[in-house]
Amino acid sequence: MISRIPRLLFENVLVPVADVLTKSVNNFAGHKSDHSYNSNATRAAIISEEEIEFYLNFKSAVLFLCLALCIAGFSVLMYFLYVLVFVPYNRVRRLGSIGYQNHEEGHLSKKDIANLVRRRRKVGDDLPPVFPNGWFRLVDSQQLEPGQVKQVTALGEHFAVFRSKSGKASILDAYCPHMGGNLAVGGIVKNDCLECPFHGWRFDGDGKCVAIPYSEKIPTFAKTKSWPCREVNKAIFVWFHCDGKEPEWEIPDISEISTAKFTYKGRVEHHANTHIQDVPENGSDLAHLSHLHVPNAMSGANLSTQYSSWWNFAEHIFRAQCIGSTDEEPHISLFYLTHYLHVFKRFKLLSLNLNVYQIGPGIVHLHFNSPFGKGVFVQTLTPVEPLHLVLTHNLHASWSIPVWLGRIFLYLEAIQVDRDVMIWNNKTFEPRPKLLKEDSLIAKYRRWYSQFYTENSPRLSLKSEDGNGW
Structure with missing residues (x-):
């Protein structure tokens, strides 16, 4: 069963619009035919079944187009209302x-x-x-997903802020102490560690190197600076x-x-x-x-x-x-x-x-x-x-x-x-x-x-x- 509102919309809006457009096409076709035939009766008599079928298909197409436009407009309105009511503001x-x-x-x-x-x-x-001592926000919590790393420049420093697969946030110096590769640009979070995209050195949240793919021994100097980090009130802060x-x-x-x-x-x-x-x-x-x-x-x-x-x-x-x-x-x-x-x-x-x-x-x-x-x-x-x-x-x-x-x-x-x-x-x-x-x-x-x-x-x-x- 068609509900009352869609049926009224169909009968009172879509069908009249389709009729007007169809009549316009018929009048245009009739105007052209008058130059060749002397009477409407003669013109009507010679209308072929193909022409009748064309007019019926055209009317159906107009109805479909009107319906599609209504659905599109309704969808845009619903999306606007959804954003207004449910999506947090971000300016x-x-x-x-x-x-x-x-x-x-x-x-x-x-x-x-x-x-x-x-x-x-x-x-x-x-x-x-210009840079006082204290806690400073680097990113909001929702801006850093598990397994994601971001580069943040602040306080004259370059930070690699990453969240482990378990959800813990850590902050390291962005530049690898090995050859200076940027850990935050192409770096990969693997479990609780951040892997350098240059040579694959892997650092934990404390800055200690825990793996070097081409070396069995990890030297004690293989470490990078780890910054004090707190995640509180839905934001990640660094201590400077x-x-x-x-x-x-x-x-x-x-x-x-x-x-x-x-x-x-x-x-x-x-x-x-x-x-x-x-x-x-x-x-x-x-x-x-x-x-x-x-x-x-x-x-x-x-x-x-x-x-x-x-x-x-x-x-x-x-x-x-x-x-x-x-x-x-x-x-x-x-x-x-x-x-x-x-x-x-x-x-x-x-x-x-x-x-x-x-x-x-x-x-x-x-x-x-x-x-x-x-x-x-x-x-x-x-x-x-x-x-x-x-x-x-x-x-x-x-x-x-x-x-x-x-x-x-x-x-x-x-x-x-x-x-x-x-x-x-x-x-x-x-x-x-x-x-x-x-x-x-x-x-x-x-x-x-x-x-x-x-x-x-x-x-x-x-x-x-x-x-x-x-």
């Missing part, structure tokens, strides 16, 4: 795709504009070290210390993520051209929250136009309270943040309360409570190069915040970060800023952040910034 903005303006005559590509700004911008005097010291503190585990009370809703990723200290310093810069981030997110991220948008009948209002760190955990700084949408300067909507934990130089946990439920943004910051940073926000939330709502949360967060990126990409670092008493928290924060630098922490070499761009 990536590479270096140069946002945050720059063309001040030159004529048209320039985004890449050319970004390179011009990077070369001409005043970097700043007396910059702090300029003096080679072992980890001095651990990354807090978010129990709601490890117990699956919170589920993954998506991520946004930004690449920025600035000093690493500029990004977390935003949290202590309360004045910028009351200016840069007040315009409605729907007004966009163009700093030249966002303040004049008609969307600003609803404004974002932020309030922050700094708590600071404790003697037991000096590497963690806490502050409270509240947000609401101020509509027509009368109504307060979408209230959001956040406990924000800055953990070391490159990790922030933003636990929030909203009218829709609870969740956490896991923010990570990793320097790829001295002034090239990768900033990620991964959202994990309760069941009451479905994927489609998580997409909205992440999009609104992404627009606000877009605005920061436009500032970061074009600013200079001020080692001795002219601060007001209302800015005292910035000075306090800089003193706290300085604990992640030591005497040998790498500093920027201006020579490296005078290259040909990227």
Whole structure:
């Protein structure tokens, strides 16, 4: 039996469309025939059975085409709804795709504009070290399957990040100590080891060579550097210390993520051209929250136009309270943040309360409570190069915040970060800023952040910034 809706669709849409198209063909054929025959009766009399069969086949073909178009349109709609409802959000903005303006005559590509700004911008005097000591994210857990290896460049190093067949993640130097082959480019994961594609030397997760295919004896010097690695909160982190010291503190585990009370809703990723200290310093810069981030997110991220948008009948209002760190955990700084949408300067909507934990130089946990439920943004910051940073926000939330709502949360967060990126990409670092008493928290924060630098922490070499761009 044909259900009621498909039958109505067939009778009221597909059949009339096919009839119209068929009549058009018949009229065209009749118009041509009138030049040769004097009457419709004569023309009808000589229509052959082949012509009748042709018209019937044509009508069937039109019906089939209409049906196929309807099915295709329905399938596209279902796919769109599936992505919206079930697929986690993934928004990536590479270096140069946002945050720059063309001040030159004529048209320039985004890449050319970004390179011009990077070369001409005043970097700043007396910059702090560019690679602080701490834990830094290299890849998200879902980006590394069992038996897979990835090359990651960060912190002035080249890493081979691999996951064994048993599921354990490890981080080795990317270059084989034998002849310099890249373990991550063509390397093969075999059980719990990574095999070099050049000569087949095989290394375990601790960097020890366990097999050489053409030698019975493995010398003691056959080993490569293994980096301290932690997989926590659905991401893989490496410990970096300029003096080679072992980890001095651990990354807090978010129990709601490890117990699956919170589920993954998506991520946004930004690449920025600035000093690493500029990004977390935003949290202590309360004045910028009351200016840069007040315009409605729907007004966009163009700093030249966002303040004049008609969307600003609803404004974002932020309030922050700094708590600071404790003697037991000096590497963690806490502050409270509240947000609401101020509509027509009368109504307060979408209230959001956040406990924000800055953990070391490159990790922030933003636990929030909203009218829709609870969740956490896991923010990570990793320097790829001295002034090239990768900033990620991964959202994990309760069941009451479905994927489609998580997409909205992440999009609104992404627009606000877009605005920061436009500032970061074009600013200079001020080692001795002219601060007001209302800015005292910035000075306090800089003193706290300085604990992640030591005497040998790498500093920027201006020579490296005078290259040909990227």
